[in-house]
Structures are given as structure tokens and as C-alpha cells.
Amino acid sequence: MAKTEFDLIDTFFTQQQVQRADVNLNIGDDCALTSVLSGKFLATTTDTMVENSHFYPNIDPRDLGYKAIATNLSDLAAMGAEPAWVSLALTLPKSDENWLHAFSQGMFELLNEHHVALIGGDTTSGTVPSITITAQGFVEKNTALRRDQAKVGDWIYVSGTLGDGLAGFYLISDLYQGKKSAVNFDEEWLIQRNFRPTPRISLGITLAKYQLSHCALDLSDGLVGDLGHILQRSGVSAVLNLQDLPCSAALVNLYGRQQAEQFALQGGEDYELCFTVPNHKKALLDQYLAPLKVPYTCIGRIVEKNPQQNIIYQRQGKMVDLQISSFEHFK
């Protein structure tokens, strides 16, 4: 006999939980009950992943669980928030215990690492698998990293390396569509970067806590598109130094530096942070970020609004003409 919704919830989604003092009532009632310290803002984000729009049917459910959590925690990191709780809405054609077991393991791998509780959700039946996560965390009032806070003169930074997520997506697509049957070491590394992005939690918290930055977002749609949101909301423009774009050895090995830069600019699903730092905080930034062991790179600077060109590209100080469109899923 098929397990009921209540059995499933109990089996896979309550047994691997961390305990948090701020969770008063967990899964199983009409609502979860949690408490929030005064003086803190609650940061809330929601992301949906739909089969064939955001992932292929053959994805390892463990990777899917991991990625669903990672993309949401990345949004919290982009506000400088410390993650606390998530809710899960899961739609599946049938209740498959092996699938649920692997999916929940992938979720809890990342949830438990960051001491985040799953406080509720809904499991529904539907022909197309779909996952919606709502994640919440805390940030001290007036320290949150907002898209509208970039100032002229701020330096533009990114964490990690860019373009891996998009290159990984192309490889995953080629494998799924049978255009490719095996991958080498570098290709496998890029695929893993897509399946298992690293939410930059400690970086986001440190930037906010020490007020090293007031402006950040996470790179889900690609640097050009996402930086464009910062520029538009802050009423400024940017100069990007192409030679400084951080690209992974795997990406450069496979595609060469020039193509790697294109991936870095256009690429989606990197889930790295892009943030701006006032000039007088630059030295402090290096001091506070050193212990985190999170790679970060200065790639440009915020300039006054240029109505003709939102982003000015330079290489070694010389202007370069580039047309880049941002990444759209499965188009």
C-alpha cells in the first residue's frame, strides 16, 4: 500500500532534522511556530524548480534536493542573512520512497551544515515534478545587503569563479540529449558546479555584520543581467575589467580564456555573490574575509550613470565593445 502523506513526511522530513531553540512547533500542525529576536529583520525568499524547466528528469534526486536548498540559501546570503528555516512544497507524480529518501538526504546535507530547520511544507500529487522552497533567515536591522545601495566609486567584487554554472548546464543538456556520452575530469567538475552550487553564507553574513558592503545579490541569471539589476535600482553604471573576471581552471582548460569570459559574463546558475565595497573599506574587506577562505575578486567599479551604456567593458584599461545577453533557462 502506498504510504500516506503523513507517513512520508514523518519518514523523510522529520527524522534528519537539526534542533533549533527558535522553533517552538515543527511539522505536523496547521502551521509551524517560530520566534524571532527583536532588533533583527526576517529575510524571506522563495524559489521554484520545475522539471524540464530547471532540471532534467534524470537528475540524481540527491543533487536536486541539494540544489533546491542551495539556490534559496544563496538568496539569504545575498542579503547578508543567517539562514534559519525552510518550508518545502513538493509536487510529484507518485510517492517513490527511494526518490524521496535520496532527495531528502541531499536537502539535509546542506540544511544541517548550516543548522537550518525544515519547519513545514506540503506534498502534492501532480504530473510534473516541482519543488518550491521558502527560506528565511535573520539580519541585523540596517545592515542588510540591498540591490539599491551601490554608490559611485564602490568597487565591484564577485565570489568564486563565474561561468561554471552555464558551462555545466550545457554539458548536462548534451548528456541528457545524447549528444555526449562521457565526460572528462574538467567537465565533471563543471557539472558538479551546476548541480551543487555553494551558497556563500559566511561571506554574506560577514559583509553585512561588519558593514563592508551595503549592496549585493546572488548571480543566478548571469553577471551582466544581475549586475544590471544593481545598476538599475541604484541609478548608476559600471566599468568591468574583463581581464579580471575569475574563471575556473576547468572552464579555461576546456574553452580557452576568451570563451570562458563569455560564459562568465552571460552565465547563469553560478550562485556566487556580486557585491560592491566603498573605497575606504577595501583594506578592511581583505582583513575580514581572509579567515573565511572564500575566494573573491575585484572586477570593476561603480561609475556615474551612463544613459548610453549601462556596463562599460574594459581590457587592460582600454574600452572593448561587447554585446552580451543574460541567461534564460532552457530557452
Next chain:
Amino acid sequence: MAKTEFDLIDTFFTQQQVQRADVNLNIGDDCALTSVLSGKFLATTTDTMVENSHFYPNIDPRDLGYKAIATNLSDLAAMGAEPAWVSLALTLPKSDENWLHAFSQGMFELLNEHHVALIGGDTTSGTVPSITITAQGFVEKNTALRRDQAKVGDWIYVSGTLGDGLAGFYLISDLYQGKKSAVNFDEEWLIQRNFRPTPRISLGITLAKYQLSHCALDLSDGLVGDLGHILQRSGVSAVLNLQDLPCSAALVNLYGRQQAEQFALQGGEDYELCFTVPNHKKALLDQYLAPLKVPYTCIGRIVEKNPQQNIIYQRQGKMVDLQISSFEHFK
């Protein structure tokens, strides 16, 4: 050209908003930022509706928007929480402006009535339309209405009338499948009860605030199934008085009292509250509920756990043998 995600969000989901002092940063950044008063618990619930699992493709999008909000606010009411914010994850095959306009109007009709803000969400493309709402509200610590708090001797109450949601669902199905082509006044009323359930917000808040009850849930899966959750979690049993089950005139007109009682017991999607009240609070209950103008009925009593029979059915004080299974969607 199709509108982008950002245009859509702006057009339909930010312009009809109520303003709330506790919303510091709304739609448009990586996260929303909100604040919570100390001394309050935050209540969180998530519900998903998937086409062909929870609604038919021909549903009026305005009704769909209304119902998606209603079912979530109902969960908050069942905790005694005052609703504050919702997030919306919306999956659609294509971006249809007329559809989005009507859907958002239905949502905001109910959100604005209860002064609830839409603080964020995600719009994604997928072949099967699906809506996931996460709703949050506040309840004073230690007054929340929980499923595990029914005590022997408590009276069992329900709000409104029961069975209308299920009868409405059957009528909607018959119309959709062409088994029926027109409806009379009573049938239309039942259909509206299904499409537009009334979340019992003021009732839930009053029960919690004056501690008239410590135990409630909302009837989404039917009285027998849902009351079963209270009994199981509280370690008690119940006696139900069949003659006291509140059935609407429309339901009784169409199906007769006996069939109406079956609908009332088994019926899902009523979104009425079921709550228990200690004997010494009975008079106080009537006093506090009178101004709300919300109908409510005492239908039975909590008794000591009966391992043989979780719910004992009586009619005019005499035991009745009944087998009732709870409602499952679209089965």
C-alpha cells in the same frame, strides 16, 4: 514581445498592495525584509495547488487566486494567528496577461481584506500550472491553537456548515466532465463555497486571544479525517452527535438530511475551523463570539481514548454504527 518576469511582477503583484509598517523591503530584491514584534510567535504554512490535482483547467483565475490565498489564511486562522505576509510561487506554461490580471485580482481581494502583504515569490515556466503560497502571521506566545491540546471533557465545535466544499467539488467535476450543463441556485451556492471558502480569521484570533480554546485545526480533508488528527495527537477519542452536524440549506435541499450528514462527515475543502472548548469556558465562548457574527455549532465532546473506536457516533444519544473514509483529492 512577451513581458519579462520583472515587468509581470511589477504590473500585477506590486500595484494592488496594502502598506504594512512591518514590511521593510518588499518584492524586487533577493529577499523581502520584515520585522516581528518580540513576544509573538511567527506562524508559517505552505500549500500547493496543482492543475488537475486541485483544480480544473477551466477554473476562473480570479477564483483560483482567491482560493489559493483562502486555504493558506485558513491554516493561520487554525493556529489563532493574525495573517501578515504571503509569498507566491507561480508556475505557468506561458505568460498570459489576462489570466495574471484576473488571478492577481482574486488574490488581492482577500489579501487586502485582511491587510496582508505579498512580500515575494517566484514566477517560473512549466507545462502544468501550479501555485504555492507560503503564508505567515503572528500569535501571542502560549496562546496558539494546537492539534495536541484537546482534553477529556472539552466540547467539540465547528464553524459554518460542513459538506458544502465536497458537494461543490462534485458539481464542479460534473460540469467540467460534461455530465451536467446547468446549475440551479442551490448548486451554484455550493460551487461558490468550494471556489471561495471563507478563512475564519476573526474566529481563530478570538479563540486564541481570550484563550477560549487551546486546540483547533481547519477542515481541509473532512471532519472525520481532520478530527482524527486532533484525537491522535491529543491521545483522546470523541463522541459526535450526528443530529447536531451543521449542514447548509442548499446541501439539505439538494441531497436530503441523511446524505448531507455524510458529506459533512467525509467532506473535504470546507476550510471551517474545528476547535475544542473546556466546559468552564462554554459561556465565555458564546459571549466573545457573539459580536463576530460567525456561525458555530457544538457537535460533540472529547472523551477518554477508546482504542476500539476513535470516533463514537450518536444520534439523539443513541450509538450509531458508521464507516466513513476521509476525502482525498481527485481520486
